[in-house]
Amino acid sequence: MSSLRNGRTPHAPRAVGLALLLVLGACARGPEGGRQGGPGDGGQGAVAVDVKEARRGQLRxxxxxxxxxxxxxxxxxxxxxxxxxxxxxxxxxxxxxxxxxxxxxSTALLDAEVHQTEAGLAEARSEVASAEAGVAQAKSALEQARLALAQAQVEARRYQRLAQRGIASRQEAEQRATQARTARQAVRAASEQVRTQRSLVTAAKARVRAQSALLAASRERRSFxxxxxxxxxxxxxxxxxxxxxxxxxxxxxxxxxxxxxxxxxxxxxxxxxxxxxxxxxxxxxxxxxxxxxxxxxxxxxxxxxxxxxxxxxxxxxxxxxxxxxxxxxxxxxxxNGGQAQLLVLESALRVDQPGTPGGLSGAQGGSGAGTGDGLPEAPPDEGRVFVVTDGTDGGGARVEERRVRLGARADKQVEILSGLREGERVVVRSERPLKPGSEVRPSALSDGPEPEGGGGGGRE
Incomplete structure (x- = not known):
């Protein structure tokens, strides 16, 4: 009686559960009572997918x-x-x-500096001339000393012979020998004088070079x-x-x-x-x-x-x-430096990966051996995408696998260099891993109109 007062019957929960089972069973069956699906779907119905068109653009x-x-x-x-x-x-x-x-x-001060340096150069050149004249005089004195030495040596030898014969005294012979030694000393002194004068010439020429450098520097400063x-x-x-x-x-x-x-x-x-x-x-x-x-x-x-x-x-x-x-x-x-390329989302390379939200854990984006479909692993610059095609014979939309060559990546997009045409519709996310030929049902977030028959009998 209490249940009647509350407006419920004792069998109401059981009736609701039975009705829900009947609805689910009807959804899971096709028009002829069989389960809807295509090859490779495992009998689970059309797969809900997000589809995007391949379009040209630049990565950034x-x-x-x-x-x-x-x-x-x-x-x-x-x-x-x-x-x-x-x-x-x-x-x-x-x-x-x-x-x-x-x-x-103004160059007044610079002109005075140049004139002063020119005067110093003229004085240095005068010193060179004087030193060179001194060298000439020293050479002349040396030549005279050499002649006197030669004469004194001849006299010394002659008197020595005369003294040996008794014609001249020994004292005269010694005087002539002393004169020869004195003449030899005079020659050495004259030679030393020549060397001294030559060193004076060298020093005077060095002063000329120094003054010439100073003059050049003064003229250079004046040019400044x-x-x-x-x-x-x-x-x-x-x-x-x-x-x-x-x-x-x-x-x-x-x-x-x-x-x-x-x-x-x-x-x-x-x-x-x-x-x-x-x-x-x-x-x-x-x-x-x-x-x-x-x-x-x-x-x-x-x-x-x-x-x-x-x-x-x-x-x-x-x-x-x-x-x-x-x-x-x-x-x-x-x-980006270059013409626009065909772009798709990187997640389009990952829709055949179980356990990922339309995404691949690997860095290359190829399908690889981990898919279990027996295909060889793709090279680093290649990958696989699924292209949505209209179903034949009135069937739903299905996916076709494409090998594509990949380019640069940025901002979750990747360049497609070959294997795909502009405007083709690519699966970028799926509720379940896809296989070639899987029947799909594009979601409301997909680009373009939903293909005919794409939503018949599928499950979310």
Missing amino acids: APLTLVGTTQPVEQVAIRARVEGHLERLTVDVGDAVKEGQELGRL ASLRSPVDGRVMERMHSLGDVVLAGNEVLRVGDFSRVEVAVSVSELELSRVKRGQRVSVRLDAFGDTPFSGTVARVSPQADPRSRLVPVEVVLDNPEGRIGGGLLARVRLD
Whole structure:
């Protein structure tokens, strides 16, 4: 009686359970009472799958980096000597040539230094001439001493013979011998004098060379008063005016070579693989609207900033007409470098793997021996995908296995180089591992319309 008061019958739970079993049995059977499914389905019905079309594109979106233009080379024209700026022939924006004189400093002090050095050189040369005259005199004295020695030796021998015969006294013979020895000493003294004079000549010539070097240095310093450009370019900045006292080392002008323009940008270490030296890139300058410019990556720094982890990169643009100036905002576009490829999700390579959500634990993406289908393991650059085809004879959609050649991978996508056509529908996720010929039922998340008959009698 209590159960009747509650509005229930004692057999209600049993009746509900029986009705549920009848519904499930009806769903599991086809129109003729058999289980629905295709070859290789194990009698489990159509497999629910996510299907995506193979489309062309690039793995990663283009990356735009912002930088500032500057001349490929800029030099500072500095004063190398102290002086007043007495002449300046150029101003900011003027075009200059290599070696052209741009200005001049006063040279009064430098001229005095040159004159003083010239006087010292003349004095050194006079010393050389005097020393050379002394050498000549010493040689003449030496020759006379040698003649006197020869005469004294002859007299000494003659008197020695006369003394032996008794014609001359022994005292006279000894006097002649003493005179010969004295003449020999005079010859040695004259020879020493010649050597001394020659050393004086050598020293005087060394002083001449030293003074010549000083004179050349003085003249070189005087030439520093002329401010010349070491490159072709344009004057970017002027730091002094006429009459200013310029110290040695002070910058007077700055000249930039604008035949090419450089853009300095910074690339994240995560994007560094997208930049290579010599790579062609597209550059746009806000000053020129939508006009594109072509640049080349000239340098990639081997050292990243330790704080920001950014790597300096320099992009160079040709600028033969000099249209591009310095300090302009530049936007450098980095893409994958090449034309778009056919792309599919990486999970499309993994739908035949049991125990994975449409995913493969291996790194290569090939089906390999782990599928148990007896096929050889795919090479690292190959894989297998399942393409959805419309069923024949009014049947449901089925899958066809394709061998594909793989390219680069990024952002959970992979390039398909061959084995697949654009627009073909590829299974990217399945509720169960697939085999060739499996009947499938595309889900609501799939691309394109659901094939006819694809949802008949299948289970979720």
